[in-house]
Amino acid sequence: MKHKYLNLLVILLGQLLVIMDIFIINVSIPSIQRDLHASHGEMQFMIAAYLIGFASLLITGGRLGDLYGRKRIYIFGLIAFMISSIVCGVSVGAGQLVISRFVQGISAAMMAPQVLSMIQILFPVHQERTKAMGWYGTTIGIGTVLGQFLGGYFSSLTVMEEPWRLIFLMNIPICIPAIFLSLKLLNESKIPVKQSFNAGGVLILSAGLFCATYALTMSEHEGLHLKNVSLMIISGGILFSFIKNQKKRIQNERSYLIDFELFRYQNFNLGIVAVSFFFIMLDSYFYILSLFFQDGLKMSPLEAGEIIVFQGLGFILASVISVKLILKYGKKALIAGLGFIILILMLQLFLFRMQTGFPVFCLLLFLYGLGIGSIIPSLANIALSGMSEKLIGNASGVYNTFQQIAAIVGIVAVGSIFYYFLGTKPSVQQYHNAFSVTLLINILCLIFVMACIFKVPDYVLPEMKNRK
Template sequence: MKYKYLKLLVILFGQLLTIMDIFIINVSIPSVQRDLHASSGDMQFMIAAYLIGFASFLITGGRLGDLYGRKKIYIIGLIAFMVSSVACGISAGAEQLVIFRFMQGISAAMMAPQVLSMIQILFPVHHERTKAMGWYGITIGIGTILGQFLGGYFSSLTIMEESWRLIFLMNIPICLPAVFLSLKLLNESKISVKQSLNMGGVVTLSAGLFCAAYALTMSEHEGFYFKNASLVVISAGIIFSFIKNQKKRIQNERSYLIDFELFRFKNFNLGIVAVSFFFIMLDSYFYILSLFFQDGLKISPLEAGEIIVFQGLGFVLASAVSVKLILRYGKKALIAGLSFIIVILILQLFLFRIQTGFPVLWLLLFLHGLGVGSIIPSLANIALSGMPEKLIGNASGVYNTFQQIAAIIGIVAVGSIFYYFLGTKPAVQNYHNAFSIAVLINILCLIFVIVSVVRVPNDVLPEMKREK
């Protein structure tokens, strides 16, 4: 049993890197911009490049693991992530950093589906897998906190010029032992039927997802004008053509990228709906909360960051504790966790309108983190539960892709509504009103998540039988 959890630790290195590097550059933006003489547009694209590369290649990463071996692709992803991190760390200009951040995102997309796939294979029994997914959630929380903390820490060092470069170079001492331990400890797994990779499908799907991810991400900064709207339409056309082509290839028994048998599993479909609405809520909440704290309540960036760290602490604690609740009460524990988040959001609507001290803000964010941390690990568990091994990589890639696209949609759509109600010359009251509208949308998203969880078959997250 302990040997299994040692393997799990090795697998979670990849998840830690993936999450940490989403957040690590945010706090370092002023230092990077100054040293590379970058424009604000360059910096926006630099942040977006990682997410665009990540979202565009997740399904391909999952399929590569199915076909050529999940251990092999995971190790290749680790090495590629380390190399691209070094390239980011020694970049001479903004354009180079954008390109290498994009490559970092692609490398992360090779790792992330293997993480979920290997957890499902390593822990086939429900109670063991639930515990493993708890550690998966803890890793997400630690990665979020570490990313923000280390980004600020390394950028503020005075031992060298351009110390922000260390935020990328620090990945080397994480990747090297992860590669070594992966080679030594992990077992290989892949589908038994020999198939080739559908390269045409890779190019088509990646192009469609790239257009969607680029348009949605850049809309956050540029607005949803003609260029970005056109890219979304083009993306929809490309993905529609891709789906039609894939179905024809499956009928003709030719190589394919997505096996649509995935969508015959009720729990997978419900898991996709649940994770999509949950991440529309979660990412838009953090985006708007940061604006509300700093621009509306005039809290300094450092103090705002400290408040949000409490959310991460709650997340980590809940990921560890909620495992027992999920095993005992099944999906009832999830519904309770989702209802708890709604209650905390309603409390924030009232308490943020009065003169609230920092201890109350810390508590509210900590409680919000408790709710979020009790939910995220189980959403993946719902979607992938009972999935045949031949589909697990494909399913992980599709699941992660929906999660990332939903996060971007949340920031753009809910963010746009927030700015609309903010007006052109906002006062404090306008910020409160806009925040309230955004939170009500978040609550509506959580209601959709609750409905999806209620419909999940009871055997997916079974309750522990009580002894009479």
């Protein structure tokens, strides 16, 4: 049993790196732009590069783990992540840093599906797996908080001329022990039947996902220009052609990238829809909250950051506490958690319009984090529950891809609605109105998630009321 949890710790180090490096660059943007003499466009690419590389290759990463070994691909991802982090840290120009961040994202895409896959294989029993997914959720919370905190901390140091470089170089002391322990402790797992790798499918799928992710990410900064709309249409055409190609290859018993047998699992389909609506809500909320605090309520970046950290603390606490509730009450605990988040958002609708003090903001974000932390680990658990080992890597990659695309869609779509209601010369009242509209959209997304959880079969998250 102890050996299992030691293995869990090792693979969660990879998940920590993946999450932390999504957030760690945000606070350091002004320093990096000044020192590298980067344009605004180059800075947009720098932020987007990691997410584009990550989202484009997640399905490929999952399939590589299935075919060539999840331990092997996880270690390869760690090594590539460390090397790309070093190159980021010593970059002498904006172009070099953009490319290095893109490679970092690809490296993260090699690691992330293996983490979910290995958790499902290590902990086949529902009770143990639920606990393990609780720690997975805790890691996401820690990575979110650490990323934002360490990004600000290292950027403000005066011990060296360009301290922002430390936000990348700090990955080295995490990667080295993670690589060593992975080599020593992790067991290899892959599908038993030898199959060839569908390289052509990778190129088609990656091109489609790249176009979609790029267009969505850049729309956040540039708006829905003709270029971005055209890329979305091209992406749709490429992905449609990919699906036809994969189905034909499966019929002809040739190598493939996605096994569509995944979508025969009811809980997988429900988990995919639930996580998509949940992350449309989650990422759009934080994007708009930051704008509302700093531009609408005229808070300093430090004040806004301190309040948002309370959300992370609530997330971490809930990931630990919610395990017992999920084991005891099954999906009823998830439905209650979603209802709790809706309640907190409704309170924000009213209290954020009043002369709310700093402690109230912190409390509301902490409670919001409690709700979020009680849901996220179980969404992955629902989607991957009962999945055969042959499909687990494929399923993990698809799940992560939907999650990332949904997050970007949320920021772009809900963000556009926020700006529409804001107008061209917004007053404080208009900021309140725009924020209220987006909160109502977030509540609607949560209702869709709740409907999906209602339909999840009881055996996926069984109640264990008599458990001692």
